[in-house]
Amino acid sequence: MTLTVCTWNINSxxxxxxxxxxLLARETxxxxxxxxxxxxxxxxxxxxFTELGYGHMVARGQKAYNGVAILSRLPLEDVTDHAFCREDHARHVAAKLPGGTEIHNFYVPAGGDVPDPVENPKFAHKLDFLDRMADWGRTxxxxxxxxxxxxxIAPREDDVWxxxxxxxxxxxxxxxxxxxxxTQNAGNWVDVTRQDIPEGLLYSWWSYRARDWDAADKGRRLDHIWATPDLAARSTGQSRVARDxxxxxxxxxxxPVFASFDIDP
Structure with missing residues (x-):
């Protein structure tokens, strides 16, 4: 079967x-x-969501801030069992699909405005969160x-304007x-988006501050889909960012960012 996954910071x-x-009705x-x-x-x-066929969900919520959810047309088993956030924010949830594929959904801290962990506790928190992700991957x-x-984080030079x-x-x-x-190396993760789209400028976020975000096009690729090598090899090559x-x-x-995989049912 082909499994299509979408990730989206929805901002409420x-x-x-x-x-x-x-989006669910158009893209399914x-x-x-x-x-x-x-x-x-x-x-x-x-x-x-259930009326559209998305009757399965695992989520970690928080009033007014943070929060992550996985909606699915397929049954989900909640396998969230790891704490990544020293502030106890709702920033990670995990689910297992029929057949054993696991989905891990992360919301890494933004990190504030000053890129100095000594001067800026929010930036220190971000780095600590990434270190915990790396430790988990190794273990x-x-x-x-x-x-x-x-x-x-937009890691590549062509992930930013x-x-x-x-x-x-x-x-x-x-x-x-x-x-x-x-973090990526510790878990042996493959950046599926860039595996499928290896060249060229690619963004998934544009600031609200831009008067005309589309014309200014000062974007960053902050949203990612990674997979372990066994699944990355089964990507259908159809990754994309739904810029519109x-x-x-x-x-x-x-x-939203999409990727598809040919997996065993």
Whole structure:
């Protein structure tokens, strides 16, 4: 079977329920992973999702901040068993699909404005979170797994609109890129998006501050889909960023990212 996964920082699932429903109706991914849902689990609008065929969900919620959820047309087993956040925020949830494929959905801390862990506790928190992800990867040695989410780092020079101008801006600093690379290597993760789209500028986030985000096009690729080598080898090669969604009514500042895999049922 072909498994299509989508990851999207929605910036409030209740506020943006209409565009989540629109995306599900138009794109029909098998699994939708949402970050920054900004809602307790019991207030996520599951009834409308169920009506569209997404009757399975695992989530970790938090009032007004953070929060992650996995919506699925396929049954899910909640396998969340690891704490990555020293602040006890809702930033990770994991589920197992029929057949054994695991989905890990992350919302890495943004890190504030000052890229110095001594001066900025938020940046220190971000680096600590990445270190914990790396430690988990080394210990768990994941297989048949997909890792998605808003990782809040654009690692490559062509993942940002200007490598030179963003080198000292949080999300593209050398120390963040180094930690993200270490996290990726520790779990032997493959960046499926860049495996499928190896060349060229590619963004998934555009600031609300831009008067015309599309024309200015000062984006960053903050949203990622990784997979263990066994699944990365089964990518259908159809990864993409649904850039047009950034222009929908009352949008998130992030666009959804898609990948598909041929997996055993």
């Amino acid at each position: 699932v209740r506020l943006r329920e209409p565009i989540v429903l629109d 991914p098998d699994v939708l992973c949402l970050q920054e849902i900004k809602s307790p689990v019991e207030k996520i609008p599951t009834e409308a 768990a040695k994941p297989q048949r797994s997909i890792l998605v989410g808003d990782l809040n 200007s490598h030179k101008q963003l080198l000292k801006i949080v999300s593209h600093t050398p120390i963040e890129v180094e930690r993200l690379t270490a 969604v950034r222009g929908w009514e009352k949008p998130s500042d992030h666009a």
